[in-house]
Amino acid sequence: DSGVTQTPKHLITATGQRVTLRCSPRSGDLSVYWYQQSLDQGLQFLIQYYNGEERAKGNILERFSAQQFPDLHSELNLSSLELGDSALYFCASSVSLGTGNGNTIYFGEGSWLTVV
Amino acid sequence: AQSVTQPDIHITVSEGASLELRCNYSYGATPYLFWYVQSPGQGLQLLLKYFSGDTLVQGIKGFEAEFKRSQSSFNLRKPSVHWSDAAEYFCAVLDTGRRALTFGSGTRLQVQP
Numbered sequence: 001d002s003g004v005t006q007t008p009k010h011l012i013t014a015t016g017q018r019v020t021l022r023c024s025p026r027s028g029d030l031s032v033y034w035y036q037q038s039l040d041q042g043l044q045f046l047i048q049y050y051n052g053e054e055r056a057k058g059n060i061l062e063r064f065s066a067q068q069f070p071d072l073h074s075e076l077n078l079s080s081l082e083l084g085d086s087a088l089y090f091c092a093s094s095v096s097l098g099t100g101n102g103n104t105i106y107f108g109e110g111s112w113l114t115v116v
Numbered sequence: 117a118q119s120v121t122q123p124d125i126h127i128t129v130s131e132g133a134s135l136e137l138r139c140n141y142s143y144g145a146t147p148y149l150f151w152y153v154q155s156p157g158q159g160l161q162l163l164l165k166y167f168s169g170d171t172l173v174q175g176i177k178g179f180e181a182e183f184k185r186s187q188s189s190f191n192l193r194k195p196s197v198h199w200s201d202a203a204e205y206f207c208a209v210l211d212t213g214r215r216a217l218t219f220g221s222g223t224r225l226q227v228q229p
Contacts, residue, residue: 002161002162014136033215033216033217035217042219042222043206043217043219043222045217045218048216050215055215056215056216058216059187088162090159091123103148103163103210103212104165105210105217106149107152107159107160107161108159109158109159110159112134
């Protein structure tokens with residue numbers, strides 16, 4: 001158990017709909033990351049937040065957005081869903097943005113999203 | 117831009133045999149390197165990491181990896197594979213500027229009895 005908690009574990013929804021994935025980082029971790037894992041794209045970095053502020057952006061679509069709340073949990077919002085958005089979405093967390101062990105990133109078990 | 121290459125998509129070894137999974141990276145600065153394992157239907161579990169210092173790092177479950185700067189490699193090894201090691205293994209490099217991990221495409225390990 002990495003200490004990173006994600007809900008829901010599985011989600012099935014229809015095209016055009018909107019879903020929210022939730023993540024609680026490990027206790028004490030200020031940085032939260034979102035990754036997408038799909039068969040054709042592999043593991044792709046989406047976005048990172050640190051202590052409530054967006055710090056880095058990867059291959060995140062405009063239909064997707066995220067935020068980190070004052071209690072440090074984070075949500076990833078996916079809207080106008082398409083079949084190609086079906087994937088495993090990981091949340092990860094780390095202590096800081098610094099060097100050394102602060103850069104160790106721990107992953108949750110993921111949220112499986114199926115768009116039908 | 118940084119990149120990670122795992123040349124072997126799929127490897128099959130016999131239980132009890134030794135294992136080496138290859139990883140090559142491309143990164144301009146001193147790399148922070150990781151190996152993660154993903155069992156079927158599971159999340160990503162950190163096996164080991166390299167930040168600096170000793171180039172041979174020990175991880176969980178009896179795994180180790182050796183950082184070779186001259187070869188831009190960070191190969192994962194285990195002296196004796198167990199059936200429970202069957203999983204997909206991912207090598208990753210941390211872009212400290214972008215604060216993001218770049219992953220390789222993964223190597224699927226199958227263990228034969």
